[in-house]
Amino acid sequence: MKNLQTHQYWMDQAIALAKNAGEMGEIPVGAVIVDKEGQAITTGVNQKERSQDPTAHAEMVAIREAAKFLKDWHLTDCTLYVTLEPCPMCAGAILQARVSTLVYGADDPKAGAIRTVANLPDSPLSFHKLKAIAGIREQECQDLLQSWFQKLRK
Numbered sequence: 001m002k003n004l005q006t007h008q009y010w011m012d013q014a015i016a017l018a019k020n021a022g023e024m025g026e027i028p029v030g031a032v033i034v035d036k037e038g039q040a041i042t043t044g045v046n047q048k049e050r051s052q053d054p055t056a057h058a059e060m061v062a063i064r065e066a067a068k069f070l071k072d073w074h075l076t077d078c079t080l081y082v083t084l085e086p087c088p089m090c091a092g093a094i095l096q097a098r099v100s101t102l103v104y105g106a107d108d109p110k111a112g113a114i115r116t117v118a119n120l121p122d123s124p125l126s127f128h129k130l131k132a133i134a135g136i137r138e139q140e141c142q143d144l145l146q147s148w149f150q151k152l153r154k
Contacts, residue, residue, distance in 0.1 A: 004136075007103050010034055010081040011137040013043075014105070015144065018083045021045035021058070022148045029084045029145075031058040033066045033099075036077035042066040058082060059090040063097050075099045083141040085112035085134065091120040094130065101131040105141030 010032050017030025026046040033042045044062030048054060059082050067073045079101040086094060086104065091113035094102055107116040114121060114132050121130040 006038070007081070007133065007136045010040070010079075011083070011103065011105055011141075013040065014081045014083050015137060015140055017043055017045050017058070018141070018144055021047075022144065025049055027145070028148045029058040029082065031062040031080060031082040033062050033075065034079045034081065041069050041078070055089065057087065057090050059086055060093055063093050063099075067097065073097060079103060081136075083137075084108050084145065085114050085116055087111040088113040088118060088120065091118075095120065095126050095128045098128050099130065101133065103133045103136050105135070105137050106145060107134065107138075 014030040014032050018028040021030060022028030026049050029046045031044040032040050035041050042062050042065040044058040044065065046058050047056035047061060059080065062080065066075055066078060075097045078099055080094060080099050081103045083105045085106065085108040087108065088111065102114065109116055111117060115134060120126055121132060
């Protein structure tokens with residue numbers, strides 16, 4: 001079992017990616033996928049604005065790249081770290097990809113589909129048991145999003 005220090009390390013990497021996304025005009029969300037050996041195999045950031053693709057959320061980008069890297073859509077031995085609780089689309093993709101563990105920073109009170117607004121992993125819709133860990137570097141993730149949106153509104 002991974003310890004808190006490991007989760008914090010990888011979440012710090014996701015936060016750095018999120019900051020870069022925010023600087024590029026994207027909502028600052030970053031994701032890292034780590035394999036069973038504890039190595040990062042792929043990363044993702046929001047790219048909706050740059051790509052004009054509504055599905056280009058950080059999680060989706062990372063999942064697509066991980067499947068290509070592994071040459072397998074089954075990410076059963078992988079952990080996904082993401083700065084914001086996944087939305088319904090991303091939660092569905094995480095379940096479809098059979099990601100073993102999801103670790104996220106801030107809850108999403110508007111669209112969180114892991115536990116905040118909906119709970120897709122524990123619903124009858126889910127055929128895959130996902131281990132979810134919330135609140136890792138929560139304050140940093142939340143502050144990053146809030147400050148980005150405050151700047152956007154000015």
